[in-house]
Amino acid sequence: MEIIMKKYVIGIDFGTLSARAVVADPENGKELSSATFEYPHGVMDEKLPDGTALPKMWALQHPEDYIEALKNTVPKAIRSAKIKPEQVAGLGIDFTTCTMLPILSDGTPLCTLNEFKNDPDAYVKLWKHHGAWRETEKINEIFEKLDPERLAVYGGKLSSEWMIPKIAETLNNSPEVYEKAERFIEAGDWLSLILTGKETRSIAFAGFKACWTAQSGYPKKEILEAIDPRMKDLIDTKIPETVNGMDEIAGYLNEKGSELTTLPVGTPLAMPMIDAQAALPALGITESGQMMHILGTSACLITNSDEASPVHGISGYVENGVIPGCTTYEAGQACVGDAFDWFVKNYVPEKYMKEADEKNISVHEILRRKASTLKPGQSGLLALDWFNGNRSVLDDSSLSGMILGLTINTRPEEIYRAIIESTAFGARVILETFESQNITVNEIFAAGGIAKKDEMMMQIYADVLKKPIKIAETSQAGALGSAINAAVASGIYKNMSEAASKMSKSYIKVYFPKQENAEIYEKLYAEYKTLHDYFGRGGNNVMKRLQNLK
């Protein structure tokens, strides 16, 4: 009698400071074990391993750390789970992005070659590496002139964090690295190459971070030439023209991949995902009409739809970018938690600080407690949440924050609450923008530290957005999302939706809109929208003019 071994899947979440692998049961998503590994070099933002100083705004990583992470997590997780490597049906990974490096075509990172180990541009440029800001200004101008349609897909502006600016910076800083590089590749795709011996380019990275669109591929030669004549042939020489969909798999582990992971040769490897997006299947967000609202210093709103059409005012969208058959749309709020922190850091009086000290709570918490006793509309305040410009839907970094309704009786907690409310109104504008362009949002999953912590804020969001807000536990969701991806790659499930329906975690809490609050917020939102359009859509361009006066 043949014994059929129970099968498991492994997902690895490559974050900014560490990687975490989980072994999951594909039947129910249950986590059997996990193993975490901190990158020995961490984020290099001051110097290279040899002491070479780095300019400001730089953030590098060492690619060997990722290899070490593979070696130190997967075998350990397998041992802890008390399963055999042969029981692992598939492996999936997710990675930060755009986190890119120059390599030889066999996968060798240039920074591991003796001639380049002192050259900062030969290392991994981490997603938050901002050295390319000068190049980005020029690149945006060129796109504006020569390829405005593509720019429109990304809400009118490329970020200095993205692939093309980072490559242009490398070319400017170190033509030798550019010359020598046979490939510029996302770290996630690089791991696929290392593990399988085969190069693929995940649509998630290409679509969201490398200006690739299904309609017209990568930017044309003349655009690249305008950026720098030496970059003319970048595509097809240093970046393959072909992009791989999420319905493909990255490949099968080869000898090297097997050696690094202890998994058998031939184990399927899923197409890598973007770390934030890996949370989507982990939370069961695979259907049209579901939105994940990731609330941090800024906010990201990701939603899937059966529809695939440009949505004016959002950050970008990629067909089949996360879930095959679905188009994933991203919109952003440039300033959420950052605004609360700014206020707490600069505008809270000594007496509140002392009160927080005495009660042994944070200043945020003392403000929250005071603000929680306020009713909607009670303070008479209304704010515009543009303290760091507006990303969606106006895409205008020259816009600024506004607070109105101030009197000599206005208290700090009232302003604090008004700022929080303004971010909810900002989110509602985005929601309505989606909905007015036929992208329906039925369910909202709020994720991020604030979402779990700030009950007042989440109730405000439910009341303003007039939808239940489900609180998602995403801090550990990336690896599970990758494991779900692996379950599809290994053929256990036929697609992501099916896999997620079995393996995803439930939300941990729901906030339902309160009718009496929602009614007042409806009025306040109408006021917000009027001011939003007045200041943001040309009624009065005072904010731009003040910005220019600065």
Next chain:
Amino acid sequence: MEIIMKKYVIGIDFGTLSARAVVADPENGKELSSATFEYPHGVMDEKLPDGTALPKMWALQHPEDYIEALKNTVPKAIRSAKIKPEQVAGLGIDFTTCTMLPILSDGTPLCTLNEFKNDPDAYVKLWKHHGAWRETEKINEIFEKLDPERLAVYGGKLSSEWMIPKIAETLNNSPEVYEKAERFIEAGDWLSLILTGKETRSIAFAGFKACWTAQSGYPKKEILEAIDPRMKDLIDTKIPETVNGMDEIAGYLNEKGSELTTLPVGTPLAMPMIDAQAALPALGITESGQMMHILGTSACLITNSDEASPVHGISGYVENGVIPGCTTYEAGQACVGDAFDWFVKNYVPEKYMKEADEKNISVHEILRRKASTLKPGQSGLLALDWFNGNRSVLDDSSLSGMILGLTINTRPEEIYRAIIESTAFGARVILETFESQNITVNEIFAAGGIAKKDEMMMQIYADVLKKPIKIAETSQAGALGSAINAAVASGIYKNMSEAASKMSKSYIKVYFPKQENAEIYEKLYAEYKTLHDYFGRGGNNVMKRLQNLK
């Protein structure tokens, strides 16, 4: 040979807490001596002398304190000046207003009668007594319906500090006091009655505080009847219909007046002035085109003009109210120093407090030092100064403050400066309102503690208003103004302008506009004005709607 004695004049300034008499040389305004007397009862805002508790918002005084002040200042000042009482050519007084009391027609205050000494309403209601707020709401409604033209003279609203609300309150609280009172009288006019035996009513008090206008006298019977049927006959029974101009004198000291002051019987007494306005002649502000800008918690803008016509948007105007032949206009900013204090008290972080402590300076001063290093427009901020509503020129207490241009890099000193700038913009709107209605302002004298202290603010005012700002020393100017008035009353000069030209003090400092700043502020003011009209004149009534939601 007859020896002609040199003549002097005496002015007494009756302030909120004390009275101060000066002996001045009419030839040059030089102060020979002065004497101050603090009122023994001070401001009674908690209890009467017998312990009777007072409600909140009350502020009473004891009329005997004023008599004691006469007895304790004038003789002493004469002795210190080493002159003889016969050398005093005339006496002038100024008084806070509306500071009123109920009396018998012979001048006996009701509170000195045994039957009323426990009745708070029998005492002097000081200018800042706010017990009449309920009555004021009703009175404003009645005026709005039945006498909107009169209300327009006072910018659309009577204050609870004024004569009619205070009398209505007395009637409500204590009909016995109302019945017994043969007169309701300003304390300044009461002193004229005591000193001369003759009742007069100064146009300054009547015009600015008792709703009297040259065109139509006091409010009509039907108005008073609507306020309370028992008040129908107030005018002509308890308040004489006749009002006395500044070209008249109050009278001549009688036996009693002589006894109190040691001055000879027959010494002329000038018509009493309002304390703030007495500063005008003392500073030489007697001509058309000169404005005094009194900067305190709120601000008052007083200007004289040969023109006598309604100015839409200002607080009020009285023909011949201060200077015979001139019309005096008052406009107001509801919130100046109060806004700075609000910000300092609530929105300055601990680290700034510590820095101020270490440097042993005030928090205002630390903010000023930091804000002084900023250039106009540098912060990108623009504010509307309506933190306590808007008095002139919109007269709308439902308006509120606004700050725009905020970013997560905005620092407290930037907001502090933006609030200061907003009050300068608010003043400019008032100035332009005067000028657009043919009341020219050529010179501005800034008065009040802030004006002397805050160099940054005064430079901003000069730059925004595009006029030199002369800093006036007004803290001691009231008594000199009254002495100047006495010099006219005694016939030494034929009018106030002539007297002031000889006797007034010079300003202590001038701030001249800086061209490069003025150019930037011109742009910022244009933005302010657009938002002023948008939010204040119906473009977007969001502030009112938010106020209603509260």
